[in-house]
Amino acid sequence: MEKWPNNRAWLLVLPVFVIVAFSAIIPLMTVINYSVQDIFGPGQSVFVGTEWFREMLADKRLHDALWRQFLFSGLVLAIEMPLGILIALAMPKKGWAASVCLVTIALPLLIPWNTIGTIWMIFTRPDIGLFGAGMNDLLGIPFDHTDNWLDAWITVMLMEVWHWTPLVALLAYAGLRAIPEVYYQAARIDGASAWATFLYIQLPKMRGVLTIAFLLRFMDSFLIYAEPFVLTGGGPGNSTTFLSIYLVKIALLQFDLGPGGAFSLIYFVIVLLFSFIFYQALQRVGKGETV
């Protein structure tokens, strides 16, 4: 007997398809559409091909923002990954102290992003902020993130580390707790030092969660917008104008939809490309033959 597949089941996928279409596919197609046209007003547009892409790729200010962005993400990863692992190693293994630590550490992750920017803006204000006024008046070190580019960078980095290191710490902690006790027992019997235990047991066993932490932190820091926007607005000068801030300037403040669309796509491809490269590289660490 021939079996008739019941194709009505496909209807069950429809809601998801509609949601994904509205949340991802249609916006993406719109952006692609913008990026190849010069739009003068509603209903007045000209197809321009790759002109906007060529223009954006040659844009000096985009280059600067891109290098700034790489520096920022690089610093974020260089600080947050080791720091997160250190915090996870130092956390209590069980009991009420472990719960208290987990909740306390997770707090910054629960605060809305632009609130974080506001908190740090006030915290570091040279006139009334605890940190800013403390530096200037108590320690006598001039500190003003609205005036000095280095101070602005320090403030943004501090905020970012405070905000996101907990994520790395929580992931690393989960990874550490998943290591069976017997590995530590074997290491003790083999006479391994604490450092050797870390290097040959804890670090390799955490690879999975650390890969996720690394990718999440790379992507999020590369796309960062709300916090620096609230804190410094991209200044002083252009010193904290990251890609997303520059993009919003072009697309929404100057309303250059064509160049903005092209910029968005370039931005998207960069994030995708680097995430892919990092993922592949991290998967390969510690695999294959050794000599």
Next chain:
Amino acid sequence: MARIELNEVAHSYLPKPGRNSDYALKRIHNVWEDGVACALLGPSGCGKTTLLNIVSGLLVPSRGRVLYDGKDVTALPPEKRNIAQVFQFPVLYDTMSVFNNLAFPLRNRGINEAAVKERVLEVAEILDLTPFLNKRAAGLAADAKQKISLGRGLVRSDVAAILFDEPLTVIDPQMKWLLRRKLKEIHEELKLTFIYVTHDQVEALTFADQVAVMFEGEMVQIGSPQDLFENPEHKFVGYFIGSPGMNFLECTIEGNKAKVDGTGIELDEETAAKGRNARGKLELGIRPMYLELHADSGDGRVKAAVKGVEDLGSYRIATLMLAGQTLKARLPEDKPLPGGEVWLTFPPKWTKLFEDERLIQ
């Protein structure tokens, strides 16, 4: 290499143990001579792993002392005890090559690289790991991984003893057999003290010269495999060793006979005399393979009903009812089995008497 002595060792995982049942290990007093292959046999939760961890130093016992060659090591951590332990699941440093895995315990102890290399190659040869030395340890099969764990113990020439904690659990059956033989070979070659924890009686009885049977935190009997089979000192040993386990029948003693619900079973003089003096609960015990079955009645034979027969290939197990109690008998494959009713002989030599679960001696 060392003689390992446990002096009045007891251990509880509770901070303030009170009652006897709070103890995972209740008073273990035992000596393992240098170079012995000993098995610790017992069911899950009987305290065998606890005992092993006390010997290796992963646990400090609540009471008692551990001595290596007469030297008190109770307070020493494992890295200071020259002990090696192979765990149930293979523990490897997966980012390292097999060579580096084997070299790891030596390098940690600051031995120079030339000596490390020589020793690792030697041990790899013994364990047939030479072709894998440059491979990454993570990619190997379970039995090779377990050999590496063992190898990390063997590389240390000063190792006092190697402790095995159910090392063959995750190995395929056919590899299990090979690996067990390898262990035996290594023991004979290197004359190291091996202490082997298992719940599998076949493993224990084939591997060890001396088997200690553990039950509820106690060593109930220590002896050769043959001893444990023929003279179980505790009801648990009789029941745990042998397949199927020993038969136990509640009885009373009248003269030279053990009475099981009115049926008299002949005992030897000595056993019967001791049984008459006993005050506790008496049970008669006999191994299934020593029960003799006959088709007709005769002198000293007792009647039993056949309830069922299981064919296990090379032998058969008959389930019998004797005066309301169940018995198992092991029969050779070729011997015809009378149906319905049979007549049993209990050879006095193999018929044991137990008082409150312990053998009357």
